[in-house]
Amino acid sequence: MLRLPPFQYVRPGTLHEAVGILASEGGKAVLMAGGTDLLPRMKHRVAALEVVVAIRALRELRGIWGDPRQGLVIGAASTLAEVCSHPAIRQGYEVLSLAAAQVATPQIRNMGTIGGNLCLDTRCSYYDMPYTWRKAMGFCLKKNGDTCLVAPGSTRCWAVSSSDLAPVLMALDGRVRLVGPRGERVVPVEELYRDDGIRYLNKEPAEILTEVLLPPLDGWKAAYWKVRRRGSFDFPVLSLAVAVRQDEGGHIADARLILGAVRSSPLRVREAEEALRGEKLEPGIMEVVCELASRAARPVENTDFTVLWRKRMVKVFLRRALGTFA
Ligand SMILES: Cc1cc2nc3c(=O)[nH]c(=O)nc-3n(C[C@H](O)[C@H](O)[C@H](O)COP(=O)(O)OP(=O)(O)OC[C@H]3O[C@@H](n4cnc5c(N)ncnc54)[C@H](O)[C@@H]3O)c2cc1C
Ligand code: SF4
Structure with a gap:
């Protein structure tokens, strides 16, 4: 069983107090809301902190x-x-x-x-592991080490x-x-x-x-598609959020298209949004948009499934997401 390291648990009564504690403790303190991401990381010794500031009950x-x-x-x-x-x-x-x-x-x-x-902290197959596993494997840049195990020549982390x-x-x-x-x-x-x-x-x-x-909805409609190994529960290995505003004739007046789980931050694909503007959602334009989004997604080999498959799925799931507005 993985155990938590010792830490001081602080429960401030106000937001102001919570900010004050974080500021005075410097890097030794961390916020905890539900703890569902933080506590497993503390058990894995990737989050090594002395003071946990609990904020979930703050009015x-x-x-x-x-x-x-x-x-x-x-x-x-x-x-x-x-x-x-x-x-x-x-x-x-x-x-x-x-x-x-x-x-x-x-x-x-x-x-x-x-x-x-x-x-939520970023994720990687070499990082979301217990201390002993990471030690045996060799620590990485994100915690305790100086090399990225996914891209050894890289100076950055791709979680x-x-x-x-x-x-x-x-x-x-x-x-x-x-x-x-x-x-x-x-x-x-x-x-x-x-x-x-x-x-x-x-x-x-x-x-x-x-x-x-x-903001007010103001005519926007949105869809979200998530790709994961287990349908019951799992982190996304690819996700797509699409929002569109259509005129009465069905032309796209405006669009937002965001890919999740393909890099260290959500990726807004502006070229694809631009290509959608003024168009009707017909097969030709959908192919163009899917191609642009797939080209923009450059996942690396650090989650479930292969990179090529995840990249291919961008087109498949974007076509499905756009299909909900056609
Ligand atoms: C088995 C399992 C499966 C999961 N599956 C998914 C999934 O499919 N999709 C998904 O998105 N997530 C998933 N999660 C991650 C996590 O449970 C959720 O993202 C959850 O919403 C995290 O919220 P929390 O309040 O528990 O965060 P915490 O663990 O309390 O905090 C997470 C991080 O955010 C910081 N933080 C928390 N609140 C604030 C705040 N108000 N201001 C500034 N910083 C803050 C903390 O300091 C910490 O670094 C999964 C977790 C587990 C254990
Ligand atoms: S991407 Fe590289 S540095 Fe980042 S967590 Fe994974 S192995 Fe470590």
Whole structure:
């Protein structure tokens, strides 16, 4: 059995207090919401931290308000189960509810939060392993070592962004509110990420993601497709979130197309979005768009399934996703 290392558990009473603790402890402290990603990493000794700051019960991070006409605010500590079942999300932003329902298992969705999902660590077959396995194999760049075992000549880490909700929230044009020692800021979900397996978040360590903000739907429709080995529960090895706005004649007025699990951050394929604009969803244009998206996806050999198969599946699943709007 894998055991947790010793750590100090702190439960701040307010958001302000939580920010203060993170700022004063420096790199020794980490946030924990549901703990479904963090605690396994601590057991694997990839997250070696002395202070765990529990934020799931903070009042400032809880609750879901609004509707599809005005836009929605989702507190970062809302659980995935709450996101799945909330009436305003089910009716107006159904794609988000369906994507949340595909994360892990019911038990994990009862604990795991939307904020934790967006800040999920990147994944790699050489990294998501117990300490003894990694030691026997040779440590890698992301933790304890100085070489990337997937791409030994590389100076960067290629671990994969595996959040199910990040691509969907990007397709819905979502933003996040971050609160830190220097105040607060609101940034598009897309800007939260960096294509770097180690420093995958564009935020300071003491900044807390407090809210997810969704704009009014305003005619947008969206779809999410996820490829994984086990249909019951598994991380994505490829995911696609597509949102379109069509005019009355069925032409695409605007589109957003995001691929997940193909690099260290979600990948927005702007060339494919551009190709869709002004077009009807007919076989010819769908082929062009699928080709552009497949070309943009450059997965590496560090998750389940082969790289070639994952790349080929971009076309197959994008065709299915676009087919839902035809
Ligand atoms: C068996 C298993 C299967 C899984 N399958 C999937 C899957 O299919 N798809 C998927 O997307 N995920 C999956 N997960 C990962 C995880 O359970 C979910 O992503 C979950 O939503 C994480 O939320 P949490 O609240 O538990 O995060 P935590 O574990 O509490 O935190 C995760 C990370 O985010 C940081 N963090 C948490 N909240 C905040 C915040 N408000 N502000 C700033 N930083 C924060 C933490 O410091 C930590 O680094 C799986 C996990 C397990 C164990
Ligand atoms: S991509 Fe390379 S450096 Fe990153 S976790 Fe995997 S083996 Fe380690």
